[in-house]
Amino acid sequence: MSSTISPLALPFPDLPPVAGVTLRVARARYKTWDRCDLTYAELSPGTVTAGVLTQSRCPSPEVEWCRKALTLGQARALVVNAGNSNAFTGSRGRAAVEAIAARAARHLGCQPSDVFVASTGVIGVPLPIDKAEAGLDAAFTAEPCDWRAATETIGTTDTFPKAATTAAIVDGRRVTLVGIIKGSGMIAPDMATMLGFVFTDAAVEPAFLQAALAAANAASFSCITVDGDTSTSDTVLAFATGAAGTAPLTEDSDGADAFRAALADLCRQLALLVVRDGEGATKLIEVQITGAESDRSAHRVAMSIANSPLVKTAIAGEDANWGRVVMAVGKAGEPAERDKLSIRFGNTQVAREGLAVEGFDEAPVATHLKGQEIEIGADLGLGEGSATVWTCDLTHGYISINADYRS
Amino acid sequence: MSSTISPLALPFPDLPPVAGVTLRVARARYKTWDRCDLTYAELSPGTVTAGVLTQSRCPSPEVEWCRKALTLGQARALVVNAGNSNAFTGSRGRAAVEAIAARAARHLGCQPSDVFVASTGVIGVPLPIDKAEAGLDAAFTAEPCDWRAATETIGTTDTFPKAATTAAIVDGRRVTLVGIIKGSGMIAPDMATMLGFVFTDAAVEPAFLQAALAAANAASFSCITVDGDTSTSDTVLAFATGAAGTAPLTEDSDGADAFRAALADLCRQLALLVVRDGEGATKLIEVQITGAESDRSAHRVAMSIANSPLVKTAIAGEDANWGRVVMAVGKAGEPAERDKLSIRFGNTQVAREGLAVEGFDEAPVATHLKGQEIEIGADLGLGEGSATVWTCDLTHGYISINADYRS
Numbered sequence: 001m002s003s004t005i006s007p008l009a010l011p012f013p014d015l016p017p018v019a020g021v022t023l024r025v026a027r028a029r030y031k032t033w034d035r036c037d038l039t040y041a042e043l044s045p046g047t048v049t050a051g052v053l054t055q056s057r058c059p060s061p062e063v064e065w066c067r068k069a070l071t072l073g074q075a076r077a078l079v080v081n082a083g084n085s086n087a088f089t090g091s092r093g094r095a096a097v098e099a100i101a102a103r104a105a106r107h108l109g110c111q112p113s114d115v116f117v118a119s120t121g122v123i124g125v126p127l128p129i130d131k132a133e134a135g136l137d138a139a140f141t142a143e144p145c146d147w148r149a150a151t152e153t154i155g156t157t158d159t160f161p162k163a164a165t166t167a168a169i170v171d172g173r174r175v176t177l178v179g180i181i182k183g184s185g186m187i188a189p190d191m192a193t194m195l196g197f198v199f200t201d202a203a204v205e206p207a208f209l210q211a212a213l214a215a216a217n218a219a220s221f222s223c224i225t226v227d228g229d230t231s232t233s234d235t236v237l238a239f240a241t242g243a244a245g246t247a248p249l250t251e252d253s254d255g256a257d258a259f260r261a262a263l264a265d266l267c268r269q270l271a272l273l274v275v276r277d278g279e280g281a282t283k284l285i286e287v288q289i290t291g292a293e294s295d296r297s298a299h300r301v302a303m304s305i306a307n308s309p310l311v312k313t314a315i316a317g318e319d320a321n322w323g324r325v326v327m328a329v330g331k332a333g334e335p336a337e338r339d340k341l342s343i344r345f346g347n348t349q350v351a352r353e354g355l356a357v358e359g360f361d362e363a364p365v366a367t368h369l370k371g372q373e374i375e376i377g378a379d380l381g382l383g384e385g386s387a388t389v390w391t392c393d394l395t396h397g398y399i400s401i402n403a404d405y406r407s
Numbered sequence: 408m409s410s411t412i413s414p415l416a417l418p419f420p421d422l423p424p425v426a427g428v429t430l431r432v433a434r435a436r437y438k439t440w441d442r443c444d445l446t447y448a449e450l451s452p453g454t455v456t457a458g459v460l461t462q463s464r465c466p467s468p469e470v471e472w473c474r475k476a477l478t479l480g481q482a483r484a485l486v487v488n489a490g491n492s493n494a495f496t497g498s499r500g501r502a503a504v505e506a507i508a509a510r511a512a513r514h515l516g517c518q519p520s521d522v523f524v525a526s527t528g529v530i531g532v533p534l535p536i537d538k539a540e541a542g543l544d545a546a547f548t549a550e551p552c553d554w555r556a557a558t559e560t561i562g563t564t565d566t567f568p569k570a571a572t573t574a575a576i577v578d579g580r581r582v583t584l585v586g587i588i589k590g591s592g593m594i595a596p597d598m599a600t601m602l603g604f605v606f607t608d609a610a611v612e613p614a615f616l617q618a619a620l621a622a623a624n625a626a627s628f629s630c631i632t633v634d635g636d637t638s639t640s641d642t643v644l645a646f647a648t649g650a651a652g653t654a655p656l657t658e659d660s661d662g663a664d665a666f667r668a669a670l671a672d673l674c675r676q677l678a679l680l681v682v683r684d685g686e687g688a689t690k691l692i693e694v695q696i697t698g699a700e701s702d703r704s705a706h707r708v709a710m711s712i713a714n715s716p717l718v719k720t721a722i723a724g725e726d727a728n729w730g731r732v733v734m735a736v737g738k739a740g741e742p743a744e745r746d747k748l749s750i751r752f753g754n755t756q757v758a759r760e761g762l763a764v765e766g767f768d769e770a771p772v773a774t775h776l777k778g779q780e781i782e783i784g785a786d787l788g789l790g791e792g793s794a795t796v797w798t799c800d801l802t803h804g805y806i807s808i809n810a811d812y813r814s
Contacts, residue, residue: 054737055738055740056734056737056738057736057737057738057739057740057741057742057743057744057745058733058734058736058737058743058744058745058748059737059745085730087730087733088730088733088745088748088758088761088762088763089761089762089763090746090760090761090762092762122730123729123730123731123733123734124729124730124733124758124763125763231734232733232734232737309716309805309809310809313805313806313809313810314809314810316806316810317809317810319810322530322531323492323494323495323529323530323531324530326465326494326495326530326531326639327463327465327530327638327639329464329465330461330463330464330465330466330639331462331463331464332464333462333464334464335464336464336465337464337465338464338465338466338495339497341465341495351495351531353497354495354496354497355495355496355497355499356495356496356531356532394806394810395806395810396803396806396807398716398720398806399720399723399801399802399803399805399806400803402716402717402720402721402724403720403721403723403724403726403801403802
């Protein structure tokens with residue numbers, strides 16, 4: 001964890017245990033630091049899994065491993081390494097992932113494909129197998145730990161630990177969902193650059209869990225951006241232990257909608273926490289597009305605004321520079337007509353149908369921009385498509401963090 | 408002009424006159440500043456024109472005016488306003504452009520469509536017609552000025568005046584080309600955010616001038632990026648007065664290749680000057696992609712690297728962080744295979760076929776990164792496609808300029 005906490009940080013929430021999930025952490029010493037950097041989550045037999053993974057064409061071997069293992073839909077363990085992403089390390093990187101999976105499988109008496117692995121940190125240095133194995137052995141015999149310790153252990157440049165919880169009534173019983181997440185830079189479209197893990201004691205059929213996670217992802221992790229940079233290691237995995245004793249959920253179950261909604265809510269909470277920890281962030285920006293030709297088009301326009309360095313620096317400067325919003329709408333490459341475009345900051349319309357609103361009240365705009373949560377709205381006036389995405393401002397803090405970072 | 412000159416600035420070149428072009432500048436006082444901010448170039452009768460304009464869906468009325476006037480292919484005057492882009496100003500903005508064109512046409516006894524107008528500056532404030540007309544009247548009676556005065560007058564946040572020249576032998580005679588350009592922020596793919604004007608005394612058929620300019624643009628202005636933000640006002644216009652007395656060039660003329668090459672060279676010089684004046688830039692970065700499936704694919708991968716905040720901050724920090732280059736290749740959405748990817752900084756291979764080069768010599772890399780001109784090479788190992796693009800590093804200077812800019 002970094003020493004300077006984001007001004008947008010939220011306190012760590014109270015999190016209930018999730019039956020069937022046992023967490024342990026250990027020191028693998030992937031870097032010369034005195035902190036736990038290996039997280040080991042043991043999952044009860046019968047745990048079902050689903051996942052969404054980076055769309056990078058140069059994914060880490062962990063991502064390739066998970067993509068393959070996900071086709072089987074079951075899990076007994078999750079191992080997360082912090083400090084070394086193991087990406088772009090060729091056969092040596094693959095060997096490290098295989099060694100970790102084999103060792104955990106031997107410990108649990110399961111198949112290596114039941115073991116999921118994720119790593120985050122520097123690219124290009126093979127994960128040292130000896131450190132991983134020693135760390136894993138230490139984790140096997142460590143005392144179980146709480147969510148907070150696990151969340152802190154998966155973090156790297158994060159400035160605060162990020163987790164959330166929710167619940168749903170399924171099959172007449174309350175099921176719990178808890179998610180932990182890390183990430184603050186290299187956060188981008190398609191999927192946020194981060195590692196996120198969701199655990200629930202609900203019983204869920206793999207196909208439904210995958211569909212529900214994909215839908216939740218589309219409205220959460222795929223709607224955030226810090227810097228437009230997509231990592232080689234993006235991973236979100238969901239694990240359903242079934243320990244609540246409910247009947248396995250399918251899309252036709254009575255509780256399907258409730259579970260879907262709870263999972264979507266949880267992912268949205270987690271995604272917003274990542275933006276709140278965006279490198280150098282001082283303001284959380286919500287971009288709302290309406291009136292686009294389609295939802296997909298609206299999403300692209302929203303991302304064009306959310307990724308614009310000029311919009312993000314204007315918000316950092318508390319400057320109601322709606323001209324830069326016009327620019328970002330215009331460059332998105334999506335249908336837009338200047339003379340139908342309206343823009344607002346907070347609740348104040350500043351431009352309507354291609355023109356500045358004459359004499360709009362600047363006081364509420366100035367007050368809104370001085371706050372920590374900024375809303376930019378743009379109505380394209382063309383159709384019914386809408387989208388909401390989240391980003392943060394671009395500040396000197398981002399430059400300091402990334403121009404001084406040691407590779 | 409800004410007071411802090413870019414460390415990458417080049418001295419203003421010696422520029423020859425171009426027969427048929429007369430430059431004048433005046434104070435329209437679009438902002439409360441004591442400088443000339445209106446440039447008026449009078450072009451001799453018979454001048455042929457071509458142009459490339461922003462692909463923004465929210466273009467300024469100037470861009471719309473030029474797009475329409477370009478269909479006729481002839482020009483008698485160019486008027487450039489600095490300090491107010493007149494973009495997103497609806498019918499009032501259109502009226503201002505029409506008023507300027509009408510006034511210059513009356514002065515010259517030509518059609519309004521022979522008058523080209525470009526404006527740069529704040530978005531959303533209609534260009535004041537009274538100031539434009541008074542400024543234009545002052546320009547009509549001003550003494551002719553030199554290239555440097557005109558170049559300084561079209562500038563806004565530029566830190567140094569940017570111009571270039573070249574020549575070609577056409578039809579047995581030497582023809583001269585001179586270009587002036589402004590722009591340092593909002594510089595992005597598709598076309599750089601800037602106003603650029605090329606003048607030549609060659610005689611050129613409109614269709615050939617347009618084709619030659621489009622080709623030159625594809626390898627110059629479309630290959631630079633400062634911040635990935637595309638302006639609503641991007642404009643490059645070429646004017647061929649024919650005053651050299653050569654036969655009008657067509658694509659079948661003997662001199663066609665020489666003219667094409669000279670125009671391409673000039674545009675490349677101008678484009679690189681814009682990157683050298685990139686907001687906050689301390690290093691000029693050339694990204695060379697080889698081995699892509701196609702040139703188009705290579706261009707997209709190159710732009711993904713050139714627009715990556717993480718790559719640009721790493722270069723600012725003189726950090727050989729090739730992992731971020733891998734990330735940027737991976738996120739480009741183009742065909743790429745990790746295990747065929749090789750990366751170099753300067754002449755030093757740092758990664759080859761998906762792996763760090765063991766024990767590569769770090770000294771020449773460190774020396775290269777300490778310089779002002781940085782070369783990043785990536786070979787995708789897939790095909791014959793290649794592309795080169797230019798960008799600059801991302802520094803505290805960019806944030807200072809853009810978070811403090813007053814809208």
